[in-house]
Amino acid sequence: MSPGRRRAGSEWRAAASAHAERAEALTAGRRERRSRGEKHPIDDFLYEYYSLTPALLRRWHPGVGVALEPDDDGAPPHAAWRWYRTAEDGAVSLDAHAFLADRGDTVRYVHHLLSATAARPAFAGCFGLHEWAMVYRQDEHRHALPLRLGQEGTDAVVEAHRLRCSHFDAFRFFTPDAVPRNATLLTRETQPALEQPGCLHATMDLLKWSLKLGPAVPGDLLLECAELARDVRLLDMQASPYDVSSLGERAVAIETPEGKAEYVARQRGFAERAAPLRARLVEVCAQLEGTAHPQRNTRAASGTSTAAHPSETSSCSAGTPSPNQPSSSAWATAPSGT
Secondary structure, eight states, rough: OSSSSOOHHHHHHHHHHHHHHHHHHHHHHHHHHHHHHHOOTTTTTHHHHHHHHHHHHHHOOTTTTTTEBBTTBBEEEBGGGEEEOOOOOEEEEHHHHHHHHHHHHHHHHHHHHEEEEHHHHHHHHOOOTTHTSTTOOOOOOOOOOOOOOOOHHHHHHHTTTTTTOOOOOHHHHHHHTTGGGGGOOOSSSHHHHHTTTTTHHHHHHHHHHOOOOOOGSSSHHHHHHHHHHHHHHHHHHHTTSOOOGGOOOEEEEEEOOHHHHHHHHHHHHHHHHHHHHHHHHHHHHHHHHHHHHHHGGOGGTTTOOOOOOOTOOOOOSSSSTTSOOOOOSEEEOSSSSO
């Protein structure tokens, strides 16, 4: 199938330039710190956990089904990039067949996971306790920051609450003593059945899936996912047991009623921002599969896909609701205590 939209040279060059400027602003802090050899426990996470680089964010892609026309300044640079093809008239576009040949398992998995996640209600009763469970009864911690309440105080907060984490890539970092305290035993295999749109890490992972889908994702969508992930990461650490005051940030004290209320309000706001981005990523997958295999009618979107987790997924869904994600309402919250 030939691309359905064409962009003139002046149009796509302007879009690529604007994208680069936006990416430069987004990554300025990271680049400045790297030049000084400095670490930042909040901001560095996106780059280290998702194997993200400023150069990767700066590169603009038009998305599936868009042809870039050559102009007086020459052919689009995409002509030399992997998974792109050049038509007889010089227009350059993503070769969906070639991309699916290499990344088909990833596309099908992401399509299935994000479609399933979007179809279930959001849960707002975890209060960010996953970060607390990662340091529960453990002397060594991931970040070189002091615990705001000390070790005993941190352990007491965990013990005063029921852990309701629904995200495997957070749960797998729980300390051994914290694992049995979670309401559900999470595994990689159950991730598509348990991932829910209220989870901060499921929202941050939209950046991961954007990167996995690579050149199929339009540049503006990639940057919106990156900007959302940056904002979510801030709350993730503000609500953690770590003292982030040395980084110029205040704590969201989720051990208090006021802190819980703030966390839930911001969590809901992030979920609302994430919903259209998740829908666009689902559409990217559908476009890829529909372009390369129109007869399939994007079967994965119906929830019938049995795609396995892609082997290249970074270290970082449809099933019966678990205690982590009640189905009685669009938003569910847990009581403040146990």
